Amino acid sequence: MVSPRVETKFGEDEEVTDLNLNKEYVEVKNGNKYKFDYLVIALGSEPNIEKLEGLNKDINTFYTSIEDALDLKRELIDFNAGKIVVMTPEITVSCPGAPCKFNILLNDYFRNIREDVDIDDVDFTFLWPTENVGPSALSQNFKKECKSRNIRFFKNFEFDKVDENNKIVKSDKKEFEYDLLITSPPFKPPKVVEGITNESGWIPVDKNTLQYNGIEKHENIFAVGDIVDLPIPKTGIGAYYQALSVSESLINKIKGNEVISEYYGEVGCPIITQRYSSDSDGEGYIPIWTYKNPPKPFETTSLGYRIYRMYYHIYWDAEIKALI
Amino acid sequence: MIKINKEKGLEDELTKEEIDNLKDLLGTFGLIKGFLNEQVIQDLSNNSRPILKLINGLISTDLTEVLERALQDPEVDKALLDPPKIGLFGLMRALRDEEVQKGMGILINLIKAIGKSAEDVSDFEDKLK
Numbered sequence: 368m369v370s371p372r373v374e375t376k377f378g379e380d381e382e383v384t385d386l387n388l389n390k391e392y393v394e395v396k397n398g399n400k401y402k403f404d405y406l407v408i409a410l411g412s413e414p415n416i417e418k419l420e421g422l423n424k425d426i427n428t429f430y431t432s433i434e435d436a437l438d439l440k441r442e443l444i445d446f447n448a449g450k451i452v453v454m455t456p457e458i459t460v461s462c463p464g465a466p467c468k469f470n471i472l473l474n475d476y477f478r479n480i481r482e483d484v485d486i487d488d489v490d491f492t493f494l495w496p497t498e499n500v501g502p503s504a505l506s507q508n509f510k511k512e513c514k515s516r517n518i519r520f521f522k523n524f525e526f527d528k529v530d531e532n533n534k535i536v537k538s539d540k541k542e543f544e545y546d547l548l549i550t551s552p553p554f555k556p557p558k559v560v561e562g563i564t565n566e567s568g569w570i571p572v573d574k575n576t577l578q579y580n581g582i583e584k585h586e587n588i589f590a591v592g593d594i595v596d597l598p599i600p601k602t603g604i605g606a607y608y609q610a611l612s613v614s615e616s617l618i619n620k621i622k623g624n625e626v627i628s629e630y631y632g633e634v635g636c637p638i639i640t641q642r643y644s645s646d647s648d649g650e651g652y653i654p655i656w657t658y659k660n661p662p663k664p665f666e667t668t669s670l671g672y673r674i675y676r677m678y679y680h681i682y683w684d685a686e687i688k689a690l691i
Numbered sequence: 692m693i694k695i696n697k698e699k700g701l702e703d704e705l706t707k708e709e710i711d712n713l714k715d716l717l718g719t720f721g722l723i724k725g726f727l728n729e730q731v732i733q734d735l736s737n738n739s740r741p742i743l744k745l746i747n748g749l750i751s752t753d754l755t756e757v758l759e760r761a762l763q764d765p766e767v768d769k770a771l772l773d774p775p776k777i778g779l780f781g782l783m784r785a786l787r788d789e790e791v792q793k794g795m796g797i798l799i800n801l802i803k804a805i806g807k808s809a810e811d812v813s814d815f816e817d818k819l820k
Contacts, residue, residue, distance in 0.1 A: 370751070371808070643729045673727050680736030684743040690750075 368683060383410065383559050388585055405587045405617055408560070408570055408579075409610075412461050412593035412601065415555035419456055425531040428550050429469070430460070442547060443476070448488035449546030452536055456526035457553040458496050461593050463600050464636040466551040467493075467500050467509050471640055473549075474516045479644040491517065492543055494524040494536065501600060504654060504662040505636060512640055554601075556594050569596035574658065575629045577613050587620070589613045598658065599634045608633035611689060632658030637675050640667040651675040 369375055376395070385394035386408070393401045414431045416423050429436040451473065455466045470493045478486045493513065499506040499522075513520040527537040529548065536543045556569055563581060565571040570590040573580045574597055579588040591609035593601040608630060615628035635655040643649035649672035654662035678686065685691050702710065727735075749755050761767065777785065785791045 371811070649729075670724055673724065673732055676729065676732045677736050680733055681739060681743060684740045684747070688743075688747050690743055690747055 408590040412554040421528040424529040450490040452545040454494040455551040604635035
């Protein structure tokens with residue numbers, strides 16, 4: 368997938384162990400140092416299950432690895448009746464929309480795909496740590512979907528602990544019984560960026576130029592993706608638009624014209640409210656918004672679902688290569 | 692351009708013919724939408740992937756600029772209408788021409804790159820097995 372023009376270094380030995388912004392080099396595990404004229408920091412984020420005591424008990428999650436996601440898939444295939452609790456104990460998840468959409472799709476799976484299950488035999492609860500789920504239009508859409516599907520939505524949830532023996536999640540005020548607990552863990556930046564982050568723990572950048580904007584400023588260093596501290600959710604669509612902006616700015620710098628291609632906070636969140644099935648035409652939408660222009664109220668549509676599915680199938684050949 | 696006054700509504704703003712065209716368009720759109728089930732969407736997407744790969748290859752190189760100019764070369768125009776016959780000796784004579792040598796240089800490098808890419812793709816597919 369990567370152009371042969373790009374010299375790639377993969378493998379454990381190439382894991383970044385030091386980022387020296389002043390001396391302008393990156394050091395990796397095998398001891399090699401790579402000097403740079405320009406640097407783009409795109410090291411992402413990592414699950415941080417240890418952050419909250421007791422979160423690792425009875426943990427089922429699609430966030431940590433493909434193996435864990437497949438384990439959860441098997442749990443769901445074997446699940447026929449009972450209480451499912453989906454829990455997001457902290458908001459700093461990579462793609463905060465994912466656990467919300469997961470609730471809707473999970474409900475849709477038992478309602479429209481699993482013909483062996485009576486939907487009334489499955490009880491759905493969603494625990495969420497803040498008042499709203501993303502911007503107002505998304506939150507309204509999500510709450511409406513929860514209501515119409517009998518998914519109990521508990522906002523401002525404050526995680527206390529998991530009692531795995533009695534199968535109970537406890538908050539400071541309430542207890543939630545479960546038969547299957549599905550967790551979206553908190554996230555953290557990789558350890559190697561300690562020392563170049565701000566008080567949020569993430570990399571500070573100018574929100575429009577995406578140039579490093581810490582105590583010392585570096586116009587030749589950019590950062591994109593989950594690792595950046597920006598006033599928008601950490602999402603793939605955001606990283607995509609940031610990459611377009613930074614690559615254009617880099618081309619301009621290398622050509623010597625110094626024109627910065629500005630990023631205006633373009634970010635989005637594909638919403639699927641119904642999968643295509645024998646019972647449903649499929650319903651979806653992809654709201655896109657910017658720093659100061661929040662998403663407008665929307666309804667998911669069957670055409671929106673089809674566009675989303677095409678986007679899914681051509682992702683690696685179109686989206687990731689910036690053809691569209 | 693059709694401007695729609697929200698207070699008046701579509702029927703007051705559009706002619707009967709425009710409304711009929713709109714109905715026709717929406718009806719046809721419904722037909723296309725109904726045709727696109729999961730498998731058709733996947734097939735259409737997969738079928739477009741080689742085209743996307745080619746587009747990616749073409750937009751990131753000067754090849755299209757060079758080919759555009761080469762295809763408009765008057766000598767190529769003449770050759771297309773009246774193909775010159777070139778045998779082994781003609782080929783050897785042509786190879787003494789500097790521009791032919793440069794063109795050959797590009798082709799040889801392309802052939803080498805195709806060989807290398809074929810190895811890369813084959814190695815990658817072996818790893819997937």
